[in-house]
Amino acid sequence: QVRLVESGGGLVQAGGSLRLSCVASGRTFSRYDMGWFRQAPGNEREFLAGIRWSGSTRYADSVKGRFTISKDNAKNTVYLQMNSLKPEDTAAYYCAVDRTAYGAVFGTSPRQYEYWGQGTQVTVSS
Numbered sequence: 001q002v003r004l005v006e007s008g009g010g011l012v013q014a015g016g017s018l019r020l021s022c023v024a025s026g027r028t029f030s031r032y033d034m035g036w037f038r039q040a041p042g043n044e045r046e047f048l049a050g051i052r053w054s055g056s057t058r059y060a061d062s063v064k065g066r067f068t069i070s071k072d073n074a075k076n077t078v079y080l081q082m083n084s085l086k087p088e089d090t091a092a093y094y095c096a097v098d099r100t101a102y103g104a105v106f107g108t109s110p111r112q113y114e115y116w117g118q119g120t121q122v123t124v125s126s
Helices: none
Strands: 003-007 010-013 018-025 034-039 046-051 057-059 067-072 077-082 091-098 113-116 120-125
Touching: 003 091, 003 113, 018 034, 018 091, 018 120, 034 067, 034 077, 046 067, 046 077, 057 067, 077 091
Parallel strands: 010 120
Antiparallel strands: 003 018, 018 077, 034 046, 034 091, 046 057, 067 077, 091 113, 091 120
């Protein structure tokens, strides 16, 4: 059974940093693209960052230069380092794993991702 568990969210002041972790189990995740998304109340789920099975990365313009995605295959863990946080970054943050091993397409649509964690809340105060 595939399971993703996020942690590291919390309350932080604007300009601060947080590091989110996503521990995965039930699959050889080194073979899959992984992504971080967020969703604020009333908004659609938004792609933030992804890391390919090969290690290449991709970011949304809204977080480029502030957020960094990384992974540790030995620990089946994906990280999202978030710096220079803004109040508009407030949302529930989710990690997800792609449907296809060694996928050819590095996607940003939530539909491309098969399994999701339960989410971790990030609140940035002004």
